């Protein structure tokens with residue numbers, strides 16, 4: 400019995416709740432509040448995630464307008480833990496410590512947050528039960544939190560080669576056990592993922608699981624897309640009504656519910672800002688990680704490409720997964736992850752402000768996949784591939800999110816401003832070059848064949864930049880649209896305790912609140 404999850408507005412047991420939470424990842428807060436017996440309604444735009452491999456019908460804001468910067472207009476997915484690649488990464492301590500220094504909120508320090516990492520995390524064995532000694536450090540993980548974290552449950556043929564590179568190119572690659580510990584620089588290790596027993600552990604699955612959803616005070620309405628928050632008394636800056644659209648009797652209608660204590664926004668960097676703007680609150684910038692998927696042909700048929708191409712094979716694997724929770728679908732094709740920084744003496748670091756929070760915070764991330772890249776773009780009809788996603792994780796470019804029209808159901812206009820800054824261009828160039836050095840190690844001899852597409856001809860910096868602009872994407876991690884700032888200041892959107900400034904009754908608890916350090920403007 401999954402208790403109070405409603406698919407129809409008609410089943411909702413009333414219109415007044417102590418707290419109304421907007422967005423599925425507010426599940427964490429919903430769980431904690433109903434421990435205290437407050438009544439809580441979670442409005443979730445998508446359907447239930449339970450027992451799904453990928454919840455692709457979860458709400459996605461897909462309208463992306465990339466202005467200037469010589470990058471063509473394209474669209475992409477922007478959320479959520481129900482559709483993401485389940486990779487589990489803590490930020491480097493310097494990022495959190497920067498939040499303390501900037502906002503004056505002591506709760507954000509790495510030392511303080513460690514308690515919450517442990518409270519959140521429940522380390523579980525991988526799906527195939529293989530021996531994980533030497534693949535992670537148990538001392539920095541917790542066994543009794545809420546959200547499952549695990550290692551790969553279906554090893555990839557590239558694993559052994561990736562590890563060999565760490566000894567063959569020891570100056571460039573270090574294999575460390577303490578991936579997800581502090582500090583956080585130049586480590587590389589086995590991918591850790593939010594997977595339990597071969598299944599995705601989204602925030603909803605962990606925090607609104609069968610043990611919690613039966614709480615009498617907890618209610619979840621699926622298919623409810625929030626449009627605005629409203630003041631019942633226009634003379635007070637206090638928000639207490641949530642307007643949302645939902646289907647009833649074959650048509651879509653707007654409905655209202657009332658939060659007698661608080662409204663909590665958890666609709667992510669795009670959704671949260673969209674709702675705030677539709678409600679007449681603020682304007683803000685967005686900052687985002689930026690990525691390029693680089694692909695190579697490989698001399699091996701044991702890659703995921705056939706899974707992507709062959710529907711019959713896909714069907715068989717889904718059957719295997721449904722029946723046994725084993726096989727390749729217990730994982731994504733990502734196997735290893737690595738971080739690095741541009742050298743201190745690189746011309747760009749000397750010329751511009753370093754956008755990273757400190758010298759132990761990476762600029763670059765490399766993700767190894769035994770396949771054509773995911774999220775899957777159109778895969779060629781033949782060939783087997785290995786991909787390395789190169790990401791600038793300390794991006795200097797700042798984009799925008801704006802209302803497209805006065806219709807709150809219209810998707811917003813998003814301009815991620817990928818590669819708009821000189822720093823991001825140099826950093827991405829270094830990232831792509833580092834993949835070439837990585838693949839020049841003897842471990843890849845006779846395995847990696849040619850590069851795919853424009854990467855083959857990118858022999859000069861000029862052509863490489865063209866290739867990057869043709870292939871760059873957002874890497875799907877937008878943050879900072881409702882960023883934190885110190886209490887009692889007139890800039891920023893929320894204070895370090897998540898309260899929206901200048902109004903009452905409204906908190907934001909999602910990735911919107913993060914900020915770029917040390918470029919804090």
Ligand SMILES: Cc1cc2nc3c(=O)[nH]c(=O)nc-3n(C[C@H](O)[C@H](O)[C@H](O)COP(=O)(O)OP(=O)(O)OC[C@H]3O[C@@H](n4cnc5c(N)ncnc54)[C@H](O)[C@@H]3O)c2cc1C
Pocket residue numbers: 421422423424425442443444445457458476477478479480481482483484485486487488623624625626665666667668670671674774874875876877908909910911
């Ligand atoms: C394809 C992809 C792969 C990714 N891979 C990874 C990864 O491997 N590891 C990682 O750490 N991160 C990954 N990310 C990023 C990660 O998923 C996000 O950073 C994270 O989910 C943000 O959390 P959040 O709480 O801000 O919002 P979300 O997790 O996006 O939750 C927001 C919720 O609000 C709902 N919502 C939005 N608008 C409305 C509305 N108007 N009304 C009602 N509900 C609404 C959404 O349906 C969603 O349930 C990936 C993202 C994508 C798109």
